[in-house]
Amino acid sequence: MENKQIISLLAHNHPGVLLRITSLISRRGFNIDSLTASPAGIEGFSRLTVRLSGDDDKVEQFINQMLKIVDVKKAEVLPEESSVAMELILIKVNSDSSNKNDIIALTSTYHASLVNLGERSLTFRASGTPSQIDALIEELSPFGILEMARTGIAALENGDNCLAD
Amino acid sequence: MQLNGSEIIAECLLEQGVDTVFGYPGGAVLNIYDALYKYSDRITHILSSHEQGAAHAADGYARTTGKCGVVIATSGPGATNLVTGIATAFMDSIPMVAITGNVSNDLLARDSFQEVDICGITLPVTKHNFIVKNVNDLANVIRKAFRIAMSGRKGPVLIDIPKDVTGAVCEYTPETPVETAEPVLSEDSEFQAAANAINNAKRPMIYMGGGVVSSDAEKQLLAFAEKTDCPVATSIMGLGGFPSSHRLFMGTIGMHGGYETGKATDNCDLIITVGARFSDRVAGDREKFGKNAAIIQLDIDKAEINKNVRTDYSLVGDLKDTLAKLTEYVDEIKHDEWNAQVNEWAKKSEVTETPESEDYAHPYHIIEAVRALTDDDDIIVTDVGQHQMWVSQKYRFEKPRRWCTSGGLGTMGYGLGAAVGSAAANPGKRVVLFTGDGSFHMNLNELATVRSYDLPIIIVVLNNTVLGMVRQWQKLFYGRRFSQTDPHRKTDFAAVAEAFGVRGMRIKNDDDAEEVLKAAFASKEPVVIDCRISPDENVLPMIPPGKTVDDMITEME
Numbered sequence: 001m002e003n004k005q006i007i008s009l010l011a012h013n014h015p016g017v018l019l020r021i022t023s024l025i026s027r028r029g030f031n032i033d034s035l036t037a038s039p040a041g042i043e044g045f046s047r048l049t050v051r052l053s054g055d056d057d058k059v060e061q062f063i064n065q066m067l068k069i070v071d072v073k074k075a076e077v078l079p080e081e082s083s084v085a086m087e088l089i090l091i092k093v094n095s096d097s098s099n100k101n102d103i104i105a106l107t108s109t110y111h112a113s114l115v116n117l118g119e120r121s122l123t124f125r126a127s128g129t130p131s132q133i134d135a136l137i138e139e140l141s142p143f144g145i146l147e148m149a150r151t152g153i154a155a156l157e158n159g160d161n162c163l164a165d
Numbered sequence: 166m167q168l169n170g171s172e173i174i175a176e177c178l179l180e181q182g183v184d185t186v187f188g189y190p191g192g193a194v195l196n197i198y199d200a201l202y203k204y205s206d207r208i209t210h211i212l213s214s215h216e217q218g219a220a221h222a223a224d225g226y227a228r229t230t231g232k233c234g235v236v237i238a239t240s241g242p243g244a245t246n247l248v249t250g251i252a253t254a255f256m257d258s259i260p261m262v263a264i265t266g267n268v269s270n271d272l273l274a275r276d277s278f279q280e281v282d283i284c285g286i287t288l289p290v291t292k293h294n295f296i297v298k299n300v301n302d303l304a305n306v307i308r309k310a311f312r313i314a315m316s317g318r319k320g321p322v323l324i325d326i327p328k329d330v331t332g333a334v335c336e337y338t339p340e341t342p343v344e345t346a347e348p349v350l351s352e353d354s355e356f357q358a359a360a361n362a363i364n365n366a367k368r369p370m371i372y373m374g375g376g377v378v379s380s381d382a383e384k385q386l387l388a389f390a391e392k393t394d395c396p397v398a399t400s401i402m403g404l405g406g407f408p409s410s411h412r413l414f415m416g417t418i419g420m421h422g423g424y425e426t427g428k429a430t431d432n433c434d435l436i437i438t439v440g441a442r443f444s445d446r447v448a449g450d451r452e453k454f455g456k457n458a459a460i461i462q463l464d465i466d467k468a469e470i471n472k473n474v475r476t477d478y479s480l481v482g483d484l485k486d487t488l489a490k491l492t493e494y495v496d497e498i499k500h501d502e503w504n505a506q507v508n509e510w511a512k513k514s515e516v517t518e519t520p521e522s523e524d525y526a527h528p529y530h531i532i533e534a535v536r537a538l539t540d541d542d543d544i545i546v547t548d549v550g551q552h553q554m555w556v557s558q559k560y561r562f563e564k565p566r567r568w569c570t571s572g573g574l575g576t577m578g579y580g581l582g583a584a585v586g587s588a589a590a591n592p593g594k595r596v597v598l599f600t601g602d603g604s605f606h607m608n609l610n611e612l613a614t615v616r617s618y619d620l621p622i623i624i625v626v627l628n629n630t631v632l633g634m635v636r637q638w639q640k641l642f643y644g645r646r647f648s649q650t651d652p653h654r655k656t657d658f659a660a661v662a663e664a665f666g667v668r669g670m671r672i673k674n675d676d677d678a679e680e681v682l683k684a685a686f687a688s689k690e691p692v693v694i695d696c697r698i699s700p701d702e703n704v705l706p707m708i709p710p711g712k713t714v715d716d717m718i719t720e721m722e
Binding site: 016019020023027057060061064065067068069070 | 284288289293313466467468472
């Protein structure tokens, strides 16, 4: 079954480790729609979060391939039902005095906050699950989106389990 | 003790038990070669004509000894010339450590003379690679490189070392490498489940590959096959991992495999895959491969499970251990009827030879004549193309590590370098290289190396004056439009050999084959035999790409 799954990786933050991971993703033809990397909070390690499209076989193959990279120490699926996955977006929307209040009212239902007021635009910051962010974008597109930047997904498993365990 | 980086390299090679390295000097490795000069009583360096030849030689050394091959090259073009050799080793899971020099740290990233990002270039064709920017890290990186190359699924590792690091001095403390056993990752219940499938199978077969050779698991495989009475098919990488003379041995499987292995694959109810990876040259049609069979896969690399063909049972771990354990779980079974059926199919596989010709020798005849003069310990090397397939079909291998061929990458020009490495690694053993005129033209410069070190290699050039394998595909699939495959070059390989100081001989047809080969084998010197075969000779049978045994071509023109 084709679906989207979130995979967390723990890797030594040696130079080039991101290249090794992305090069393998491209070489093996994996279809990803988000990849984020940041310090893992453990000395010398990075944590990467990948959202991958594919069936269970593809995900299994992805994890097995990732674990062949010498610097990758862990690779696990984060089950959707038992993890929290969030991302942040900055989004700049066309706006003039006529629709300014409508836009602000609309974005407030997404807990988006206005971070900049331009002459012909409004810039909001919002965070949420990928589907919440998708919904916000859809709501704002009729006004004309000038530009936007999404961070990609950060995700952790619920409860006491940790990737490094 | 205080040593410079180059001496540390030499000491670390000795720690790993390396006695022979292959390579070519240059500006960025001057310090390393200065150390090799000093250590020349303990480390033999074989100088190739071209870095590619050195990389293939390290590969041949590794395949025939089971040890890690080592190759050294300078920065820039020296390093890029290794790439084909590294990629060849990578595709066939051959352990290799490639050491390249680079420009000094202060010149890196400035497009300096002979600077290249070889780590970037070799990223997809190495298990791992390193650039060592600090001499204090050097010893441990080298140790780690050998560990990576030789552990799990083996393969090449590259270490790039800027020139200043090879000259910088630091404290070196010797270390003895610790051997770590490969873990068996599968649970007892998984062994039991696989064993149940084997015990209940009526028509089981074994499909083995290079993993059997790589993990030295030939004894365990033999014991398993005999206990379960399973007929054995092999990929060309697995040749030698199971004795060809054994009653259970069917031969090679896949595009140019025998009729019986194809029929067995289609009609069996269980395929036990041992150290093989269902490449497209074996499982042409992934969906239909073993269509009536359940599949068990034993492999050291978990990523091979369900990669190309979906398996029903998998056992992950070193084959020596997993095979031995699985053998304990299975019942002693007989499959007389099934094996009789396989033998019946095998009769159809016995290829009839083409009529005698005054102008040409027949490749099968030559291969059998060579086999009659070799013993089971002699090493056979090939290049890539028709001759390679004929040898894989016809030569009867009895023991592992007597066979070097580029299976995965299909590297024309591989053979002579690999033969040099095999001969250097196995003094006293006979090495025979079968090559074609196309492959031999690519890297025959290594004849200079053969002569320099007096390596008694017998080189049989099956010379059809065409690029036979590609031409065969043009015949079958491109309406006989022989685009660039009919060069009909006039090269006289015997004369070429003489120019390099190597004895040259000629075989005109089947009648003089035995006599010429006997004379070649009697001399203890390197020999090149230019052996004329017909340009219209084909490799048969053939399963067209993407197809199954039902579409097997057994006759052409």
